Amino acid sequence: MSLTPISADRAAELVAAGALLVDIREADEYRREKIAGALSRPLSALSALALPEERAIIFTCRSGARTTAHADRLAAAAGRPAFRIEGGLDAWKKAGHAAVADRRQPLELMRQVQIAAGSLVVAGAALGAFVHPGFYALSAFVGAGLVFAGATGTCAMARLLRHAPWNRPAATAAITTG
Numbered sequence: 554m555s556l557t558p559i560s561a562d563r564a565a566e567l568v569a570a571g572a573l574l575v576d577i578r579e580a581d582e583y584r585r586e587k588i589a590g591a592l593s594r595p596l597s598a599l600s601a602l603a604l605p606e607e608r609a610i611i612f613t614c615r616s617g618a619r620t621t622a623h624a625d626r627l628a629a630a631a632g633r634p635a636f637r638i639e640g641g642l643d644a645w646k647k648a649g650h651a652a653v654a655d656r657r658q659p660l661e662l663m664r665q666v667q668i669a670a671g672s673l674v675v676a677g678a679a680l681g682a683f684v685h686p687g688f689y690a691l692s693a694f695v696g697a698g699l700v701f702a703g704a705t706g707t708c709a710m711a712r713l714l715r716h717a718p719w720n721r722p723a724a725t726a727a728i729t730t731g
Contacts, residue, residue, distance in 0.1 A: 556624040556637040561648035564611050564638045572609035582661045586654040599630055610635040617641035659719045666710050670695050
């Protein structure tokens, strides 16, 4: 069993007819921007979905890459034929359909990691070139951390940033479930 790819326009028609839209992005991504009425069911915590049998299910993510990569797993969780939006939320917006954005929410955690890691690598390279060659070690350390994160699925920088003041749960809104 797998997911049938559909366009954003077709997804909007199905949602208007009562289909259930399930957003598989992580909670921080969902809080920042979502399709109105979409249920938040992060892929990292996905198990069998207890969803009404009579409603069609459509899965979405930011670009469609996660739903495509995990189509078999999502279809198994749905327990019946289901759909995925080709191009995800990005395609939904590009097709002119409304999305709910809350720019007061912090940037998605992985974007914060990318910004922090990139900044540290650039700083290490610049300091190594203009101050002392020992600063190149900072770039090497961050690079090694990224390799470790990719190999193990564990990112120390993400864990650290998750506790930053701007990412504290008290400062974020509750997730709506539809």
